[in-house]
Amino acid sequence: MSCENPTTDPDALMNRRPKFDKAKTCIKCKIAEGNIVIRHAVYCKDCFFPLLKTKFKRSLEPFVNRLPNGPRKKALNPSGNLLIGFSGGLGSTVLLDLVHKSYFSHRKPRESGGEVEAVPEQQETGAGDRYRDPRQERVWKKAAVCYVEVAGAFPGMKDRTEDIQRIVESYDDFEFVPLKIEDAFNGEWWESVDQCPSSSLLNFDISNEELPFFQSDSTRLTPLERLHTYLSRLPSPTAIPSTIRTLTRLLLLYTAHSTSSSHLLLGTSLTSLSISLIASVAMGGGFGVSEEVQEEWIPPRSGIEGRKEVGVRVVRPLRDVVNKECATWAWWNGLTVVGQETVPGFKQTIGGLTKDFIIGLERDYPSTVSAIARTCGKLTPKDEAGGQCVMCQRPAQRGMEIWKQRISVRSLADLEEAPSGIPIGTQENQPSLSPYLCYACHATMTSKSSRANPSSTNGPKLPTSTSDSKTVSNLVPLPVWVTARLFGPADKVQAEDPSREGSGDALRDGEVWRNVELGREEMRTAVKDFLLDQDE
Amino acid sequence: MLTISLKIEFAGGLELLFSNQRSHRISIPSNPASTPNEPPKRADITYLIHWLKDNLLKERVELFIENGTVRPGILVLVNDTDWELEGEGSYELMDGDEIVFISTLHGG
Numbered sequence: 001m002s003c004e005n006p007t008t009d010p011d012a013l014m015n016r017r018p019k020f021d022k023a024k025t026c027i028k029c030k031i032a033e034g035n036i037v038i039r040h041a042v043y044c045k046d047c048f049f050p051l052l053k054t055k056f057k058r059s060l061e062p063f064v065n066r067l068p069n070g071p072r073k074k075a076l077n078p079s080g081n082l083l084i085g086f087s088g089g090l091g092s093t094v095l096l097d098l099v100h101k102s103y104f105s106h107r108k109p110r111e112s113g114g115e116v117e118a119v120p121e122q123q124e125t126g127a128g129d130r131y132r133d134p135r136q137e138r139v140w141k142k143a144a145v146c147y148v149e150v151a152g153a154f155p156g157m158k159d160r161t162e163d164i165q166r167i168v169e170s171y172d173d174f175e176f177v178p179l180k181i182e183d184a185f186n187g188e189w190w191e192s193v194d195q196c197p198s199s200s201l202l203n204f205d206i207s208n209e210e211l212p213f214f215q216s217d218s219t220r221l222t223p224l225e226r227l228h229t230y231l232s233r234l235p236s237p238t239a240i241p242s243t244i245r246t247l248t249r250l251l252l253l254y255t256a257h258s259t260s261s262s263h264l265l266l267g268t269s270l271t272s273l274s275i276s277l278i279a280s281v282a283m284g285g286g287f288g289v290s291e292e293v294q295e296e297w298i299p300p301r302s303g304i305e306g307r308k309e310v311g312v313r314v315v316r317p318l319r320d321v322v323n324k325e326c327a328t329w330a331w332w333n334g335l336t337v338v339g340q341e342t343v344p345g346f347k348q349t350i351g352g353l354t355k356d357f358i359i360g361l362e363r364d365y366p367s368t369v370s371a372i373a374r375t376c377g378k379l380t381p382k383d384e385a386g387g388q389c390v391m392c393q394r395p396a397q398r399g400m401e402i403w404k405q406r407i408s409v410r411s412l413a414d415l416e417e418a419p420s421g422i423p424i425g426t427q428e429n430q431p432s433l434s435p436y437l438c439y440a441c442h443a444t445m446t447s448k449s450s451r452a453n454p455s456s457t458n459g460p461k462l463p464t465s466t467s468d469s470k471t472v473s474n475l476v477p478l479p480v481w482v483t484a485r486l487f488g489p490a491d492k493v494q495a496e497d498p499s500r501e502g503s504g505d506a507l508r509d510g511e512v513w514r515n516v517e518l519g520r521e522e523m524r525t526a527v528k529d530f531l532l533d534q535d536e
Numbered sequence: 537m538l539t540i541s542l543k544i545e546f547a548g549g550l551e552l553l554f555s556n557q558r559s560h561r562i563s564i565p566s567n568p569a570s571t572p573n574e575p576p577k578r579a580d581i582t583y584l585i586h587w588l589k590d591n592l593l594k595e596r597v598e599l600f601i602e603n604g605t606v607r608p609g610i611l612v613l614v615n616d617t618d619w620e621l622e623g624e625g626s627y628e629l630m631d632g633d634e635i636v637f638i639s640t641l642h643g644g
Contacts, residue, residue, distance in 0.1 A: 020620060036621075330547075359641065
């Protein structure tokens with residue numbers, strides 16, 4: 001077949017295939033004319049609503065009970081409360097509406113004390129007050145909606161907290177928990193989520209790949225100034241939205257923990273899930289790709305005596321629902337979408353480019369987007385996790401440093417020149433952050449863009465903090481949860497990650513503690529009193 | 537010249553590009569000629585998209601139009617029905633039609 005010229009011969013153009021299979025009639029009721037095309041299938045308006053509700057419940061309910069495969073038909077028994085992460089975007093707006101319609105409106109408040117019991121089929125109706133029908137009761141006793149405002153990080157961005165509050169308060173049953181992104185550097189917030197306060201702060205040297213950390217005297221800086229310092233020192237445009245995402249995630253997780261929530265729901269749609277999966281793999285997060293789909297977060301020990309730590313299950317109930325379905329649901333239900341402002345410079349980041357690619361792909365090949373999420377959902381890492389990253393608190397792979405040393409060309413020039421004004425230690429025994437980080441977080445902090453620093457050229461214009469002097473120019477404050485982990489007892493991280501022996505330095509009450517590998521003879525001497533004599 | 541009246545709605549953040557006004561009532565030629573040499577043909581959605589760009593759009597054209605049609609991620613409803621069921625850009629507009637443009641890109 002020859003290649004004909006469509007400009008001279010109109011017949012050379014192939015007819016465009018319709019975006020739907022077979023007829024325009026709804027494939028569900030087979031009676032009504034279709035109103036919407038979802039991945040080549042046609043649905044009428046009446047069938048669309050139950051379809052979306054079913055997809056939502058199918059992705060959520062198997063994860064409500066502590067044991068995923070327990071009997072759930074009639075008894076959903078979460079072990080705690082509910083927290084909904086709300087960004088004001090399309091997905092979380094639809095999520096909020098679906099949660100309210102499915103589990104709160106028309107349901108009685110759940111009785112306190114004891115779990116809902118399954119009721120035998122024959123006793124369900126007409127049983128009066130003797131029996132409680134779990135389908136008439138709320139699944140969670142309490143529900144809160146948490147919003148993290150990122151406007152403080154970027155000058156000129158509008159604070160939308162009031163708009164968000166109005167939306168949340170339009171639903172009667174949800175408590176509103178507003179946070180700010182700078183709370184990640186705020187000791188008061190850290191105490192408010194029932195965590196042990198740190199006596200001092202830590203800074204780390206972002207110009208050194210080992211990321212050595214030091215005790216800081218920057219207590220005079222406000223949390224917002226610390227955030228600005230952190231963001232303005234990041235080495236690439238991609239690192240900024242990626243860091244904002246990590247900080248937001250941890251703020252939500254600790255809020256869920258402090259509100260005794262067993263579940264944190266996020267409005268990640270299939271489209272946004274596919275984007276975040278591809279982007280996170282591209283940014284070095286391949287080891288934790290399954291965590292992007294389904295996550296069980298157990299907080300590190302808070303340091304508060306006698307406290308029982310309960311995990312938070314992160315569920316994305318819209319992970320089978322594409323953006324188009326969300327937009328249609330919002331439009332047909334008259335929902336107001338406040339919207340999220342895009343982070344300045346986002347279009348030129350890995351996340352921004354991936355988003356453009358996936359959105360374009362979804363228009364032309366809608367099934368491929370779900371194939372991305374399904375395929376990533378099947379992935380599991382080859383090795384077991386070697387510990388938990390102190391920054392993102394996701395599982396970290398073993399031997400990341402050794403592997404990185406093998407595959408990358410590194411210069412020793414940076415190591416020779418220690419930053420001036422360092423309060424403690426020498427370079428040799430200086431504790432460093434990098435052994436406690438996962439590959440993705442380490443790459444975010446150290447992987448430089450082939451272009452210039454984001455704050456100087458094409459990246460977002462970030463304010464610099466008042467501490468911007470030569471002596472501390474590369475020193476960056478750490479978020480409160482990282483400081484809490486590193487300031488805790490030295491064995492905290494070491495015990496969780498035996499592979500890090502020998503490289504593990506930690507601060508305890510300002511002293512540097514170091515683990516050193518012993519030789520065989522030294523070990524023998526240490527345990528000689530307990531050894532049996534070979535002659536006996 | 538004969539005209540047709542249409543109701544246009546923008547949602548999901550697209551209204552920000554159109555003077556922050558969600559609903560518009562417009563009249564457009566029913567048989568516009570695309571070039572001086574071509575015979576007039578019935579106005580379709582592709583024509584409407586370009587008409588909106590020239591007459592109502594206030595800023596950032598790249599957020600509305602890409603390659604002669606709406607940008608990927610913008611859902612179009614024609615009288616409450618997905619435009620993919622109506623032939624997308626080639627749907628011929630009728631007097632009183634209600635066309636909705638919804639952006640699905642406004643965050644998650």
